[in-house]
Amino acid sequence: MNPFLTSSEWWMLATASMCGLLCGVAGCYLVLRRMSLLGDAITHAILPGLAGAFLLSGTRDTWAMLTGAMVVGLLTAAGTSWLARVGKVPSDAAMGVVFTSLFALGVLLISQAADKVDLDPGCVLYGLLEFVDIDRVRVLSFEMPRAFATLAGASGITLLLLTVFWKEIKLVSFDAALATSMGFSATLIHYVAVAVIAGASVASFEAVGSILVVAMLIGPPASASLLTQRFGRLIAISASLGVLSGAIGTIAAVRLNTSIAGTVSVVVGLLFALALFASPSQGLIATWLRRFSLTLRVRREDVLGTLYRVHAESNSRATARDVQQLLTGPLGTIARYQLIWAKFIASQQGQAVLTSTGQAEALRVLRAHRLWESYLWRDLSLPVSHVHDPSERMEHFITDDMARDLEAHVQNERDPQGRPIPQSDA
Amino acid sequence: MIPAALPNAAIAIDVHDLTVAYHRKPVLWDVDVQVPVGKLIAIVGPNGAGKSTLLKAMLGLVPLASGRVEIFGRSIREARALVGYVPQRESVDWDFPIDAMGVVTMGTYAQLGWLRRVGQPQRERALAALKQVGMSDFAQRQIGQLSGGQQQRVFLARALAQDAALYLMDEPFAGVDAATERAILDVLRTMRDAGKTVIAVHHDLQTVPQYFDHVIMLNMRLVAAGPTNDVFTQENLQKTYGGRLNLLEQAAEAVRRAGT
Numbered sequence: 001m002n003p004f005l006t007s008s009e010w011w012m013l014a015t016a017s018m019c020g021l022l023c024g025v026a027g028c029y030l031v032l033r034r035m036s037l038l039g040d041a042i043t044h045a046i047l048p049g050l051a052g053a054f055l056l057s058g059t060r061d062t063w064a065m066l067t068g069a070m071v072v073g074l075l076t077a078a079g080t081s082w083l084a085r086v087g088k089v090p091s092d093a094a095m096g097v098v099f100t101s102l103f104a105l106g107v108l109l110i111s112q113a114a115d116k117v118d119l120d121p122g123c124v125l126y127g128l129l130e131f132v133d134i135d136r137v138r139v140l141s142f143e144m145p146r147a148f149a150t151l152a153g154a155s156g157i158t159l160l161l162l163t164v165f166w167k168e169i170k171l172v173s174f175d176a177a178l179a180t181s182m183g184f185s186a187t188l189i190h191y192v193a194v195a196v197i198a199g200a201s202v203a204s205f206e207a208v209g210s211i212l213v214v215a216m217l218i219g220p221p222a223s224a225s226l227l228t229q230r231f232g233r234l235i236a237i238s239a240s241l242g243v244l245s246g247a248i249g250t251i252a253a254v255r256l257n258t259s260i261a262g263t264v265s266v267v268v269g270l271l272f273a274l275a276l277f278a279s280p281s282q283g284l285i286a287t288w289l290r291r292f293s294l295t296l297r298v299r300r301e302d303v304l305g306t307l308y309r310v311h312a313e314s315n316s317r318a319t320a321r322d323v324q325q326l327l328t329g330p331l332g333t334i335a336r337y338q339l340i341w342a343k344f345i346a347s348q349q350g351q352a353v354l355t356s357t358g359q360a361e362a363l364r365v366l367r368a369h370r371l372w373e374s375y376l377w378r379d380l381s382l383p384v385s386h387v388h389d390p391s392e393r394m395e396h397f398i399t400d401d402m403a404r405d406l407e408a409h410v411q412n413e414r415d416p417q418g419r420p421i422p423q424s425d426a
Numbered sequence: 427m428i429p430a431a432l433p434n435a436a437i438a439i440d441v442h443d444l445t446v447a448y449h450r451k452p453v454l455w456d457v458d459v460q461v462p463v464g465k466l467i468a469i470v471g472p473n474g475a476g477k478s479t480l481l482k483a484m485l486g487l488v489p490l491a492s493g494r495v496e497i498f499g500r501s502i503r504e505a506r507a508l509v510g511y512v513p514q515r516e517s518v519d520w521d522f523p524i525d526a527m528g529v530v531t532m533g534t535y536a537q538l539g540w541l542r543r544v545g546q547p548q549r550e551r552a553l554a555a556l557k558q559v560g561m562s563d564f565a566q567r568q569i570g571q572l573s574g575g576q577q578q579r580v581f582l583a584r585a586l587a588q589d590a591a592l593y594l595m596d597e598p599f600a601g602v603d604a605a606t607e608r609a610i611l612d613v614l615r616t617m618r619d620a621g622k623t624v625i626a627v628h629h630d631l632q633t634v635p636q637y638f639d640h641v642i643m644l645n646m647r648l649v650a651a652g653p654t655n656d657v658f659t660q661e662n663l664q665k666t667y668g669g670r671l672n673l674l675e676q677a678a679e680a681v682r683r684a685g686t
Contacts, residue, residue: 032522032523167544168535173522174518174519174522174524174529174532177487177511177513177517178513178532181487181506181509181511182535182536182588183503183506183507184535228523230525231524233523
């Protein structure tokens with residue numbers, strides 16, 4: 001039987017995961033400062049930096065590449081903010097112009113150099129994760145792929161900087177003006193962060209290429225920001241998602257025999273979609289569930305209120321038919337079971353009746369309703385005919401505290417139609 | 427903390443012949459103003475008068491075309507630890523993943539300086555500051571879930587935690603409810619009674635005499651500055667707000683006449 005992954009496939013997985021870790025951490029800065037487009041700009045614009053460094057040094061030496069990329073990355077960040085300031089161009093347009101032009105320049109430089117040396121545009125754009133195991137280096141007597149060693153080194157430096165400047169980075173990300181007024185130069189920290197991101201992009205090039213690295217920089221932090229509202233956790237979750245994307249993506253790509261970098265980026269996207277739907281606090285599913293449970297609560301309270309009016313108040317317009325109608329349909333059926341389960345209503349000869357706890361709850365809703373009617377009538381001078389419908393909506397949202405305040409305010413024992421306002425038992 | 431011996435300690439901030447320009451277009455012309463220690467000072471003026479710019483120039487956040495700013499007789503750079511800044515509430519991202527306590531703790535960073543980490547003393551100071559603005563129950567609340575007034579109080583608490591001698595605040599009363607406005611005013615008065623100086627950009631002209639000891643009236647140039655009682659006059663208001671206030675006055679008079 002074949003092993004789960006071959007040794008060189010394990011190295012692909014390790015490299016992709018290390019890339020996910022590095023980008024997942026570095027990208028948090030961009031997402032937190034709402035500068036995601038700058039990530040796009042940097043990763044594209046450093047292409048001519050790479051090509052230039054290569055043409056000048058004649059080697060694919062990591063340090064030459066890193067230097068070239070950082071210089072151009074910083075120039076991009078400075079150039080776009082200068083254009084936006086001086087040229088009166090919106091900053092996103094400035095970025096769009098700068099990075100596409102630099103990217104095109106890089107493509108030209110690489111195609112020019114391509115016939116002389118082995119720098120393949122395809123490799124730069126899409127990465128060569130599949131062949132990562134061919135180019136090996138020896139680090140501390142361990143032999144490992146060069147790309148992995150580069151990524152591990154870059155991750156180490158990034159994590160070190162993050163740990164050392166934790167409070168400064170947090171402050172600048174949240175309130176750059178305050179940081180500068182306190183003597184922590186926001187500009188300095190910003191450009192260091194940009195240099196780190198440019199470095200992370202270069203280190204990731206060999207793994208995922210210059211285009212898909214954007215997905216790695218922005219995807220995991222964006223997903224993490226849906227999952228937590230704490231600074232530290234955001235970075236930790238983002239890093240974990242990056243690692244997870246690298247691992248899942250590699251395994252899937254090996255099994256499906258397709259591009260690893262592409263699959264990893266698709267996994268980044270899928271994890272984002274998952275976070276978008278399933279985040280416990282901000283996810284779409286959680287939101288839908290909250291809305292649905294609110295709709296159910298409104299229905300239950302309407303049933304209780306109507307039942308009370310039918311049975312306890314002789315002059316009410318509400319009828320048993322209204323109650324029946326509220327309890328039918330899918331929503332009504334669920335509401336009925338919930339009310340019976342909570343012992344708010346019971347069934348007597350096929351008719352729903354209030355229990356004593358149900359009656360207390362009905363009185364609470366009715367009290368909110370009539371207090372709100374009184375308030376609208378007295379304070380907002382609405383005609384009596386106009387106060388019922390808004391109160392029918394508001395009664396579900398008036399807390400006991402608000403009801404107490406309203407009662408003290410309207411100081412009336414009867415609502416505008418002259419019906420008694422139930423008193424609170426508390 | 428204010429160092430024991432401050433040179434020229436009666437003057438908190440001395441702005442000398444200050445001109446600020448954006449793209450060479452001056453937005454503040456030749457402003458000369460001296461702010462006394464231990465007072466509440468309002469900066470008033472119409473939109474575009476350069477109020478926030480003056481504040482930023484005092485903080486060293488914008489380049490000066492000419493002139494100089496001295497804080498307690500020192501340069502801005504030397505006096506950084508003595509100055510607290512409360513930016514406009516809209517200037518930050520309230521969806522940022524941080525709780526109220528985290529924001530207030532940032533106030534202590536200035537005294538910590540580079541690299542030193544937040545410890546128990548800083549956390550205690552932050553909590554005390556939150557308590558002083560009546561927000562200690564909300565310490566762990568994500569800042570985006572706070573109301574506008576509560577957010578403004580968090581900003582104020584951050585300034586308190588900074589423990590500066592001079593505070594520069596950009597519209598601390600903007601968009602807050604009446605209860606918060608009173609709470610903020612109480613805190614400002616407590617600060618003044620403790621010898622702090624507070625300069626605030628303020629929009630509500632009606633409350634200027636009630637809230638502030640001194641006033642700086644600005645409309646791209648300095649119109650007047652001094653004790654509110656002496657300076658906050660109809661004449662100066664007209665100079666500051668140009669014809670607009672005049673028109674408003676006429677309009678108000680017309681309404682009054684029509685109503686009686």
